[in-house]
Amino acid sequence: MGIETFAYAAFFLTMALTYAVICLGLNLQWGQTGLFNVGIAAFVAVGAYASAILTTPPTPDRVGGFDLPILVGWAGALVASGLLALFIGWLTIRLRADYLAITTFGVAVLVQLAMLNLEGLTGGPFGIGFVPKPFESLQGDAIAFSFANLGVVILAVLAVYLFLERLVRSPWGRVLRAVREDEVAAQALGKNPMRLRIQAFAIGGAIMGLGGAVQAHFIGFIAPENYLPMLTFQVWAMLIVGGSGNNRGAILGAVLVWGVWAASAAVIEQLFPSGSQARAASLQIVLIGVALCVILMWRPQGILREIKTVSRHALGTVRNAGSR
Known part of the structure; x- marks a missing residue:
């Protein structure tokens, strides 16, 4: 019983932290730049499929399968998702708010259709199996294998967090924050808001792709049904609960919302053992929605609010002015 508990705890934290990587990418786009991206599933899927294609062994019924190391696959995920985000940003970043949201949602639908129909590359509706996992040689020892994978994911989250x-x-x-708060003022100071938005959108999309790749190698199997719009809803809920504009809040929100999601799944399974998956998913959405409303009523800015960052030179000027 103890071994099972430890293994499940490691599994839970690993899954939560893979979402934390994705949530950190969204925080750069929305929390720091104010870009309303509802096509998160597209960038996560591209990263997952890019890494899977690069790292799985070749098969006769699918193009690709280069059997490369996992780190190469993760690098490929960063590049593929970053290039997609750069292209989409270049085309659509002039749009604002709801128009950008509609466009990015359309991109997510387009990517899902591509995954379903490009069977020679993506495996179609059957997806790609046998995606290699880190430390596969330890699979005989459940505890060692689980915690080794957890350690890898912790390192990935830490690296992304420190970078951001x-x-x-x-x-x-x-x-970026100046453009988010007052674009006209930033432009008057000689900044290029369009270029900055495209850069932030591309970097955020690349990080989402990395999160998708890390998650794919942990699960070991990917399919188009893994990247439905529900994924976008989950990640947005994580960021809002944790605190938009705060990287620690993004990580905390990912762990908390994933905990509510996993706990609600267990409760629903006990209450409705013969219920359909669709009903269970709907009830989970309701529970996440209720939790989201409670958080917003209690702390509208999220559990960890944004930390205002000022230039050290500006801070020194303020202090000197105060001393005079």
Whole structure:
């Protein structure tokens, strides 16, 4: 019983942290830049499929299968999702709010249709199986295997978190927030809001793709049904609950919402053992929605609110002015 508990705890945290990587990408796009992306599933799917195609062994019924190391697959996921986000951003970033949301949702639908119909590359509705997992040699020892995979995912989250923290505290990050708050003022200071938005959208999309790749290698199987619009809803709920604009909030929100999702699935299974999957999924959405409403009533800015970051030079100027 103890071994099963530890193994499940490791599984739970690993899944939650894969969503945390995706949520960190969304936080750069929305929390720092104000870009309303509802096509998250598209970038996650492209990253997952790119990594799976690069790392799985070749098969006679599918193009690809290069049997490369997992790290190469993750790098490929970053590049593929980043290029897609760069292209979509270049085409659509002039759109605002609801128009950008509609466009990115259309991209997600297009990517899903491509996954379903490009059977020679993606496996079609059957997906891609036998995606290699880190430390496969440890599969005989459930505890060691689970915690080894958890350690890899923790390192991935930590690397993305530190990268984004350094990025958003840099002059580039401060200009992003300036564009988000007052585009006209930023433009008057000689900044190019369009270019900055495209850059943030591309980097955020690349991070989402990395999250999809990490998740694919942990699960070991991917299919188009894994990347339905529900994924977008989950990630948005995670960011809103944790705190938009705060990278630690994005990670915390991912763990909390995934916990509610997993717990609600267990409760629904006990209450409706013979219920359909559609009913169970609907009840889970309702529970997440209720939790989201409670959080927003309690803390409208999320559990961890955005930390205001100012330039050290500006802070020094303010202090000197105060001393005079």
